[in-house]
Amino acid sequence: MPDDPSHILRRLLQRLALTARASTLARGIAWGFDRWSELGTAGYSTEIRHRLKILNLIAALIAITTGIYAVQNVFMDFQRFLPIILINAAMFLAALCIPLLHRFGPIAAGITLVICEYVTLVALSAYLGRNAGLHLQLFVVAAASFVVLGFERLRLILLITVCGLALHLYVWFRFPPEAALIEVAPLVRTDFPLR
Secondary structure (H helix, E strand, C coil): CCCCHHHHHHHHHHHHHHHHHHCHHHHHHHHHHHHHHHCCCCCCCHHHHHHHHHHHHHHHHHHHHHHHHHHHHHHHHCCCCHHHHHHHHHHHHHHHHHHHHHHHCCCHHHHHHHHHHHHHHHHHHHHHCHHHCHHHHHHHHHHHHHHHHCHHHHHHHHHHHHHHHHHHHHHHHHCCHHHCCCCCCCCCCCCCCCC
């Protein structure tokens, strides 16, 4: 059926894909992500290489987003947000180093990234308070560990998940809005009243 919503969506996605393939910039970005995903994965089995490639792409996305946040905070109020800028810059550098850690084993980079993310999210929550919503990303980190570490390391994944839950509860009770180290404007916060 031509009027079927799934048919319309499929055609739209096909057009977007064709446009992206024709764009030199899109091809360059795709090539860059492809090359980045391969870093440090040589010498591993196919299944482990797939996981490490996913981890490399997750690290790239973390580096991009934390870099954007750091630049954004520079232009908001440099002096006030300096601790946030430094925390994001440290996470940016840690994420860029993730492919270098594959030489130490198939889970070294994944565990390092989990630890760095947990420390970063708790530190940012201390400065911005729980109403910034950063502590919710602790669950994203725990969920990503299933993909990156594989189900054969279920005990490790459960440990990461329990630590994420414990840190979530710690942030919730330890950093209410009035305990935040930096006063954040209402437009930056996410504490919308329910009506």
